Amino acid sequence: MMSKIVMKLICIGTFLGVLQMSGQEKKYNGDPDTSFETARTLAFNNQRKQAQDTLLSILTKYPDYHEIRSFLATTYSWDSEYKKARKEFAYILEKNSKSKDIWIAAIKNESWADMSFAALEMTTEALKNFPGDAEILYLKARAQESTNNPIEALNTVQFILDKNPEDQKATDYKVSLNINARHNTIGINSTVDLYSSLFDPMQYHTFKYSRQTKYGSIIGKVNFNRRFQENGLQYEVDVYPKISKGFYAYLNIGLSNSFLFPDVRYGAELYKSLPKSFEVSLGFRTLKYSTTTNIYTGSIGWYTGNSYWSFRPYVTPGGAGTSTSGTLSYRKYRSDADNYLGLALGIGFSPEINQFNFSGNEASILNLKSQKFNFGYYFTTSNKQNAWGTQFAVTHQEIIFDPGNYFWIYSLNLSWELKFK
Secondary structure, eight states: OHHHHHHHHHHHHHHHHHHHHHHSOOOOOSOHHHHHHHHHHHHHTTOHHHHHHHHHHHHHHOTTOHHHHHHHHHHHHHTTOHHHHHHHHHHHHHHOTTOHHHHHHHHHHHHHTTOHHHHHHHHHHHHHHSTTOHHHHHHHHHHHHHTTOHHHHHHHHHHHHHHOTTOHHHHHHHHHHHHHTOOEEEEEEEEEEEESSSSOOEEEEEEEEEEEETTEEEEEEEEEEEETTEEEEEEEEEEEEEEETTEEEEEEEEEOSSTTSOSEEEEEEEEEEEGGGEEEEEEEEEEESSSEEEEEEEEEEEEETTEEEEEEEEEEOOTTOOEEEEEEEEEEESSSTTSEEEEEEEESOOTTTSOOOOTTOHHHHHTOOEEEEEEEEEEEOTTSOEEEEEEEEEEEEEETTEEEEEEEEEEEEEEEEEEEO
C-alpha cells in the first residue's frame, strides 16, 4: 500500500516538473547580431512571424538591445498590431528618452493606429528632448491636421519654414494644408441636350454652395431647367454625414412648384467601405408628382491603383411591373480626386436621373428602352482652387409616343467650382 502511494507521489512530482520546465521561457543562446540580421532578412521577405519569433528569442537574453526591440515594434506596426508596437516603444523610451528615431517611430505608430491625439501628445513630449526638430514638428503638424486643427498645423509648418525656407517637404505640405483648409465651395453646372428630332434643345443648370465640416459635408443647390418651352426651379439640399470610419450616409430633399420637377423628392443611402478597396451602398429615392414613384438603388465600387470602377442599378416598382436600369462607370485619376478621366455606359431609363412628370404614364415611361455613353474630363488649376469639367454624352432612347422608334440625344456639360476658406 505504501509503495503505491510513493509511486503516485513520484508520478505527480515528475508531471509537475515537466510542466514547470515546459512553462519556463527558453533562453536565447547565439550571436545576437547574426540572429538580428537573419530576422531582418525574414521580415523584409514577408516572413514576419518567423522574424518576430527570432527577435523575441534574442530579447530573452538581451532585453535592452533597443535596436532589436525597436525593429520588433516596427514589424508589429507593419502588421497593424499597434498595441504590441506601443508596448515595445514605451519600454525603450522609459529606458532611453534621448533617441529621436524611437520617438519618430512611436509617433508614427500612433498615427497609423488612428490615435491622432496620442500622436500629438507624443510630439509635445518628443520636442522637450529635441526642441525645434523639423522631423518631429512635421509629425506634429500631421497630428494637428488629423485632429481637425488645420490652422495650428499651418502655424507649425510655417515655424519649420521660418527656420529653413528651403525645406521642400514642409513647403509641399503647406500647399496641401492650404488646399484642405478650403472648406467652402461654390459651383455652376450647365448641360444642353440636343435632340435629333421632335424636341427643341433643353437646358439644365445648377448653382451650388457646399460646406465641409468635421461631421460631413452639406450642399445646397438651386436647379434651373428649360424644357418644352417652359422654365422651372428646384431647391435641393444634400447631406453626407459621417457615421464612423469607413461608414457614412447620403440624405437628400428637394422642393419645386414646377411641373418640370417633382413637387417633392427625397432619398437616403448608406455607404460602407470593405476590405480590398471595395465600397458598397444601399438606398432609395422617392419622387412625388400627382403620384409617388419609389426607386431603389445601391452601388458597388472598387479602387485599384489610380482607377475606380463602380456599378449602380436602379429598380423601380410599378403597377405594370418593375423597371430596371443600370450604369457602369470608370474613372482614371491623375494627381488627386479632382483630376480624372471618366467613362460611363448606361442601359435603361432611370427616373432618378431623368426627373419627369409621369402624369399617369408611369408604365410607358419607366419601360422606355435607352442606351447611353458618356465621356468626361476633369481638371484643376495649378493651385487647386479652381476645378473644371467637361462631359459629352450620347443617348439612344425610345420615343414615348412611338414605341419601337428612337431618337438620339447629344449632351454637352460644363462645370466649374471655386474652393475657398
